[in-house]
Amino acid sequence: MFSNYLIGLREGLEASLVVCILIAYLVKTDRRDALKPIWIGIAVAVLIAMGFGCALEFGSQELTFQAQEALGGSLSIVAVVLVTWMVFWMRRTARHLKSELHGKLDAALAMGTGALVATAFLAVGREGLETALFVWASVHAASDGTPRPLVGVALGLATAVLLGWLFYRGALKINLAKFFTWTGAMLVVVAAGVLAYGFHDLQEADWIPGLTNLAFDISGTIPPDSWYGTLLKGVFNFQPDPTVLQITVWLLYLIPTLALFFAPVGFASGKGKVKAPDEQGSRPSKAPQA
Numbered sequence: 001m002f003s004n005y006l007i008g009l010r011e012g013l014e015a016s017l018v019v020c021i022l023i024a025y026l027v028k029t030d031r032r033d034a035l036k037p038i039w040i041g042i043a044v045a046v047l048i049a050m051g052f053g054c055a056l057e058f059g060s061q062e063l064t065f066q067a068q069e070a071l072g073g074s075l076s077i078v079a080v081v082l083v084t085w086m087v088f089w090m091r092r093t094a095r096h097l098k099s100e101l102h103g104k105l106d107a108a109l110a111m112g113t114g115a116l117v118a119t120a121f122l123a124v125g126r127e128g129l130e131t132a133l134f135v136w137a138s139v140h141a142a143s144d145g146t147p148r149p150l151v152g153v154a155l156g157l158a159t160a161v162l163l164g165w166l167f168y169r170g171a172l173k174i175n176l177a178k179f180f181t182w183t184g185a186m187l188v189v190v191a192a193g194v195l196a197y198g199f200h201d202l203q204e205a206d207w208i209p210g211l212t213n214l215a216f217d218i219s220g221t222i223p224p225d226s227w228y229g230t231l232l233k234g235v236f237n238f239q240p241d242p243t244v245l246q247i248t249v250w251l252l253y254l255i256p257t258l259a260l261f262f263a264p265v266g267f268a269s270g271k272g273k274v275k276a277p278d279e280q281g282s283r284p285s286k287a288p289q290a
Contacts, residue, residue, distance in 0.1 A: 004138055004149045006190060008156020010183045011131040014090065016164025018123045021101045024168060037113045041120025049128025056136045070205035072137070076198025079137040080191045082130050084257060087184040091261065137194050138237075185261060192254040193237025196246040203243060210245045217241040 019042060026034050056075070060068050101123065108115035139149040203211040219240045222229045232238035239246065 004135065004152035005156040005159075006183065006186055007131070007135055007138055008153040008158075009160050010156075010180075010187055011127055011134070012157040012160025013163055013179075014086075015124050015127040015131075016160050017167065018101065018127070020164050020168045022105060022120060022123065025102055025105055031109065034109060034113075034116055037116035038120040041117040041122075042124050044117070045121045045125035045128050048125060049132045052129055053132035053136055056132070066205045069201040070207055073198045073201030073205060073207070075133065076137040076194050076201065079130075079134040080195040080198070080253070083134050083187060083191050086130055087187055088261065090180055091184060134191075134194075137198070138190065185258065188257050188261060189236065189254065192250050192257075195253050196242065196250040197237050197239070199249050200239070200243060200246050203245065208245065210243050213244050215242050215244045215247040 022038055023035065026032065026038065060071055063071065104119055104123075105116075108119040135153050139153070199208065200211075202208045217240065222232065222238075222240045224233065224240060229238075229240065242250075
């Protein structure tokens with residue numbers, strides 16, 4: 001439940017911030033006439049995201065077991081790729097998000113109503129589709145026959161909407177850079193579990209071998225139906241009897257991704273390289289004169 005709450009909170013807050021920025025800019029520039037197209041675009045984006053999630057859920061129920069596992073595994077991998085990209089994108093561009101949206105909105109205002117609807121739809125729709133896909137993959141991975149994963153997502157989204165409203169009203173101020181950094185890191189941990197479970201699904205679908213090659217089995221120590229086993233599965237997608245492939249995929253994703261995530265911005269591109277004294281403009285010392 002917690003992992004799905006985190007997904008709903010993190011993804012929902014990003015969408016809420018986008019909406020707040022768009023609405024606040026229009027109100028500030030006295031363009032309230034443009035609010036209706038913006039809300040139309042947002043509503044269409046939300047409906048399409050919900051429809052996409054329903055199509056994934058109900059469409060997969062008509063498939064055979066192997067086809068369900070193949071679909072679940074494939075979409076889990078796609079969801080992890082998209083969420084990983086989103087986490088790094090937000091870390092890199094969060095500080096420029098406001099000015100970027102303002103620029104797009106100015107261009108849309110000049111083009112007319114249709115452009116305003118499209119701007120709001122694209123700004124919110126991407127977040128909505130990513131959320132629907134990742135939530136479906138996470139719920140599929142953590143499914144325990146109870147509605148708790150969906151309740152967690154709903155609570156996370158509700159919290160995000162409330163926080164977005166408080167931001168808009170100016171009643172709440174938090175360090176968004178730190179918030180997105182730590183929630184992003186936790187989301188990477190959740191994504192690692194979803195990715196490992198996705199490969200397990202592909203093994204159950206007979207797409208990948210090694211289903212019976214277990215790395216370990218501690219089901220006797222941590223029973224899956226115990227409260228702590230349920231807690232570990234809900235938060236980390238922990239499985240007491242993972243295959244060797246699951247453990248390998250989990251480690252190969254989690255360790256490098258967290259290392260890159262916490263590396264200084266610009267480290268990978270070389271922007272954080274320390275220059276040599278001559279590159280920094282220091283002048284060589286003059287030789288002593290005789």
